[in-house]
Amino acid sequence: MTRVADADSEEELIELARVMTAAQLERAVRAYRRVTTADANGLYADAHLAMFWDDDGSLVIHGRLAPEDGALFLRALEGARRSLWEQRRGSAEPQEPPTSAETLVAVADAALSSTQDRSSGDRYQVVVHVDADALANDEGPGCVLDNGPAIATETARRLACDASVVAVSERNGKTLRVGRKTRTIPPAVRRALSGRDRGCRFPGCENHRFVDAHHVRHWALGGHTKLDNLVLLCRRHHRLVHEGGYAIDDRMRFYDPWGRHIPPVLRPPPGDADELRRDNSTTIGPSTCASGDGDPMDLELAVDALLSATAS
Numbered sequence: 001m002t003r004v005a006d007a008d009s010e011e012e013l014i015e016l017a018r019v020m021t022a023a024q025l026e027r028a029v030r031a032y033r034r035v036t037t038a039d040a041n042g043l044y045a046d047a048h049l050a051m052f053w054d055d056d057g058s059l060v061i062h063g064r065l066a067p068e069d070g071a072l073f074l075r076a077l078e079g080a081r082r083s084l085w086e087q088r089r090g091s092a093e094p095q096e097p098p099t100s101a102e103t104l105v106a107v108a109d110a111a112l113s114s115t116q117d118r119s120s121g122d123r124y125q126v127v128v129h130v131d132a133d134a135l136a137n138d139e140g141p142g143c144v145l146d147n148g149p150a151i152a153t154e155t156a157r158r159l160a161c162d163a164s165v166v167a168v169s170e171r172n173g174k175t176l177r178v179g180r181k182t183r184t185i186p187p188a189v190r191r192a193l194s195g196r197d198r199g200c201r202f203p204g205c206e207n208h209r210f211v212d213a214h215h216v217r218h219w220a221l222g223g224h225t226k227l228d229n230l231v232l233l234c235r236r237h238h239r240l241v242h243e244g245g246y247a248i249d250d251r252m253r254f255y256d257p258w259g260r261h262i263p264p265v266l267r268p269p270p271g272d273a274d275e276l277r278r279d280n281s282t283t284i285g286p287s288t289c290a291s292g293d294g295d296p297m298d299l300e301l302a303v304d305a306l307l308s309a310t311a312s
Helices: 011-018 022-034 037-046 068-089 100-113 132-136 153-161 187-197 235-242 276-281 299-311
Strands: 048-053 059-064 128-130 143-145 168-171 174-178 211-215 230-234
Touching: 037 059, 068 143, 100 276, 128 132, 128 153, 132 153, 143 153, 153 211, 174 187, 187 230
Parallel strands: none
Antiparallel strands: 048 059, 128 143, 168 174, 211 230
16 A cells, blocks of 8 residues: 555545455556556666576567556467466366466467568578487487577477478588478378377377477477377476376377376367267267256355355
8 A cells, every 4th residue: 555645545545444354455546557658668768678698598478568458468468368267178188287387388489480571581591500410319409499598308299290490511620511391290290190189199188279290209209200200299288298207109199297098089070070979978969968947047046055065
């Protein structure tokens, strides 16, 4: 209250504090503050965004936005978070709500996925410099973000699974030859892969947006860029397979970091429920998912029922 209180408003604010929770009072105080045009100009002038690479390689972001710009930013995060959460709730495996960091990355990914007002594709690419020997070995130096910090070899392999590659030959620090940029996954193979997998193949995952083509045996280790060596994975599960210790064998079977097999989840072809019916002992009919009489849920009644069930 001290941020906005004066001799005329102090008594009124104290009355509010007596009947509100701390969170409610915080919201009320934010709205109570009187903002002049000069204040608004000052807020806009103070807007800034600072970014730097920390010693551990992470990107640190610190900034300040004018109120209306901040509200727009929060709306974008809210929309992306809802979209991510809806995708995860469709999965058969337990899911955690997306964090703010994951949501911010999703907003950036969605922005770069748009083709509007894009004059040069190279301008929007994330460039990773990778030593060929490091990429073919389990560990080692030589993997660096362009104008950024070093990254793990396995992270470089994940990024190289489905990316453009430019081969550069060097000797004693001097460039001898720069090859043509090539797509790791040819467009025809990518279309066939998308038609076969129809989204992330990790058991229970229903995510079909922001998916990568993963090499079961990485091309840097001698694996071929063919359909039988590729599988679609969402960004989260792609990271788990590379950096998280999960694994896939050549029969597209998934294993957790302890080597235990993860049972597959049935994925019938689109528009064909016969396979689902054969695998499900429940008889599917017009009333299979029917619940109630169509009336809206009574929240108070539902809470009372839950409390009664818990008490018993």
